[in-house]
Amino acid sequence: MKLKRKNRIILALDLLEEKKALRLVERTKNYIDAIKIGYPLLLACGLGIVRKIKKIAKKPVIADLKLADIDNTNLLISKKVISSGADYIIAHGFVGGQALRILNPEKTFLVVQMSHKGSEQFINRQTKKLCAMANQLKVYGVIAPATRIGEIRKIRKWVGGVILSPGVGAQGGDAKKALKAGADFLIIGRSIYNSKNPERVLKYILNSIQPV
Amino acid sequence: MKLKRKNRIILALDLLEEKKALRLVERTKNYIDAIKIGYPLLLACGLGIVRKIKKIAKKPVIADLKLADIDNTNLLISKKVISSGADYIIAHGFVGGQALRILNPEKTFLVVQMSHKGSEQFINRQTKKLCAMANQLKVYGVIAPATRIGEIRKIRKWVGGVILSPGVGAQGGDAKKALKAGADFLIIGRSIYNSKNPERVLKYILNSIQPV
Numbered sequence: 001m002k003l004k005r006k007n008r009i010i011l012a013l014d015l016l017e018e019k020k021a022l023r024l025v026e027r028t029k030n031y032i033d034a035i036k037i038g039y040p041l042l043l044a045c046g047l048g049i050v051r052k053i054k055k056i057a058k059k060p061v062i063a064d065l066k067l068a069d070i071d072n073t074n075l076l077i078s079k080k081v082i083s084s085g086a087d088y089i090i091a092h093g094f095v096g097g098q099a100l101r102i103l104n105p106e107k108t109f110l111v112v113q114m115s116h117k118g119s120e121q122f123i124n125r126q127t128k129k130l131c132a133m134a135n136q137l138k139v140y141g142v143i144a145p146a147t148r149i150g151e152i153r154k155i156r157k158w159v160g161g162v163i164l165s166p167g168v169g170a171q172g173g174d175a176k177k178a179l180k181a182g183a184d185f186l187i188i189g190r191s192i193y194n195s196k197n198p199e200r201v202l203k204y205i206l207n208s209i210q211p212v
Numbered sequence: 213m214k215l216k217r218k219n220r221i222i223l224a225l226d227l228l229e230e231k232k233a234l235r236l237v238e239r240t241k242n243y244i245d246a247i248k249i250g251y252p253l254l255l256a257c258g259l260g261i262v263r264k265i266k267k268i269a270k271k272p273v274i275a276d277l278k279l280a281d282i283d284n285t286n287l288l289i290s291k292k293v294i295s296s297g298a299d300y301i302i303a304h305g306f307v308g309g310q311a312l313r314i315l316n317p318e319k320t321f322l323v324v325q326m327s328h329k330g331s332e333q334f335i336n337r338q339t340k341k342l343c344a345m346a347n348q349l350k351v352y353g354v355i356a357p358a359t360r361i362g363e364i365r366k367i368r369k370w371v372g373g374v375i376l377s378p379g380v381g382a383q384g385g386d387a388k389k390a391l392k393a394g395a396d397f398l399i400i401g402r403s404i405y406n407s408k409n410p411e412r413v414l415k416y417i418l419n420s421i422q423p424v
Contacts (some may be wrong), residue, residue, distance in 0.1 A: 014285070016292075023300055038281075039251075040288040067306050069250075070328045073226070076252040078226075094306050096330025118308025122341075126334055131225050133333075137329045181398045 001060040003034055003140075003162070005184060007206060010034045010062065010164060012115070012189030013053070018045045022052060024193055029057040034087075036187055038064040038199045047084040060087035066111065069089035071102040078103055090143060093111075093130040094123055102138055108139045112155060115145030116169040131158035141184070146173030149181045155184025168205075176195035176209050213272040215246055215352075215374070217396060218229045221420060222246045222376060224401030225265070228256045234264060236405055241269040242243045246299075248399055250276040259296040272299035274376075278323065279303035283314040289314055294421055302355060305342040306335055320351045324367060327357030327379045339363070343370035353396070358385030364410065368394025380417075383411035388421050 011032045014145050015021045018144040021041060035053055036156065042049065042063070050061050067074045069115060078089045082104075091100055093110040100110070112130040114123055122129075127144075141162030144155045165183035167173035169191030178186060195201045222245045227233045233253060247265055254275070262273050262405045275298040285328065290301045294316075303312055304320040312322070324342040326335055335342075339356075346354050353374030356367045367375060377395035379385035380402030390398060400417065407413045 016288070038285060038289075039277075040285065040292060041279065042255065043259060043289065043292050047255060065251075066280045068278045070326065071330075074226070076226075077250075077255065080252060080255050092304075095326065096328070096333035096335070096336040098330025098333075099326075099328050100330075112382075114282065114307065117309050118283075118310025118312075120343075121308035122306040122338055123308070123312075131333070161274060192301070 001054070003060050003088065003185075005011075005033065007031055007033050008185050008209065009181060009202065010036050010093060010185050010187045011039060011192060011204065012036045012166065012187050013193070014038060014189045015193060016040055018049060018052075019139045021045070021049070022056060024198060025053050028192060028198050029059065031199065031206060032057075032059065033185060035061045035143055036064050042081075043166070044186070047081065050085040050119045054085055061085065062088040062090065062109070064090045068095050069099065070095075071099045075102045081191060082107060088140065091112045093133055096121055096127060097133050105138045106140050108137075109141045109143055109164060110134045110137070110139050111142045112142045112159070113148075113151060115147045115171055127155065129160060133157055134159050134161060137178055143182070145171075146175070146183060147171055147179035149177050152178055152181040152183055175205055179209055213266070215272050215274075215397075217245065219243055220349060220391060220397050220421065221414065221417065222248050222347065222397050222399045223404060224248045224252060224378065224399050224402070225405070226250060226401045227405060228252055230257045230261060230264075233257070233261070234268060236410060237265050237268045240410050240414055243411065243418060244269075244271065246272045246274055246403060246423075248274045248276050254293075259293065262297040266297055272303065273297065274300040274321070276302045279315075280307050281311065282307075283311045286311055287314045287359065293308075294319060300352065305345055306338065308370050309338070309345050309349060317350045318352050320357055321353045321376060322346045322351050323348070324354045324371070325356045325363060326399055327383055328357045329353060339367065343367055346371050346373060357383075358387070358390035358395060358398060359383055361386070361389050364393040364395055387417055391421055
């Protein structure tokens, strides 16, 4: 299933309980373009959760594996997750191109910058080089946080692929500014699943970003 | 369960089938000090595999998660895996100290260098800084490949904790030299589980490294 740009919102399903997770997918599916899941949910519920999510949402699932191993292990893990129904995976660029070339670029997003404070210690100093590598590998897109608008603008100049931006809402990023700066999709988690009325939150965000 | 230095060999259980994996543990348990497992096995068999391995081996299990996320997600994943019986986890240092401070340092190993060719592009340029961070965080130990003996020698000077070295055997590292240079344990996978006689391979390695 291909990622299509319509609502420009990706739900980060950072939950641990299957029932809660699937209920949230059901409630939000009409306001989002894809669902991002990670290891906490995969380890708690098993790989079967991917197909259950897709059956409800009929939207692509992005597995946020933050792959960061040698080529052979990266391939083993991504094969396993993609064969379970995931449409895209997220990998770390800092392990270098040789460990990533083995992945299917059309199904891969590379982390080129992170949002937490400690990320300035190592990874965020390499963003330009990581973007160049993303272009070389011809990956589908990159992950760059919405918390630093100036950085998204630079990354938009540096990479050709799609940009997914986490950090809107709970982490303080501004949705409209992030899209204007060049992000294609916003990844939003906490402010949706911590709300008693996730539909209302999503409608509010959708309203606030239209027209960009 | 604490890691104890006796045979100085850690079995890397990079297999996907539960039966095969548990049989290998049974056959090798007397020659090894711990078992390292990763996501391929965890995703294929579920978290229950950890306790099954420990029941047979009565040795510590190190979960090679290559954790590389923000603090909250790192904590969620490591909690899940440690509560399933894993004694140690492996995390990446390059996400920065702030994302790692949340982990229990006594149960954490940090990757400070990798063995594949592409690792020179980013991560291996930061080894000295990553070692300094490992000391600051007071983690139990670090991962440094046996494929570059000179690097192990440097890392031995830079870090106070235990050094685990993958890369012996299939990747070309020399067991005895790695231990002499400062590695505390060798992580060995392929040359054991690809052999028809893993016991014989282990006896051969044990013989070749005694006395260091």
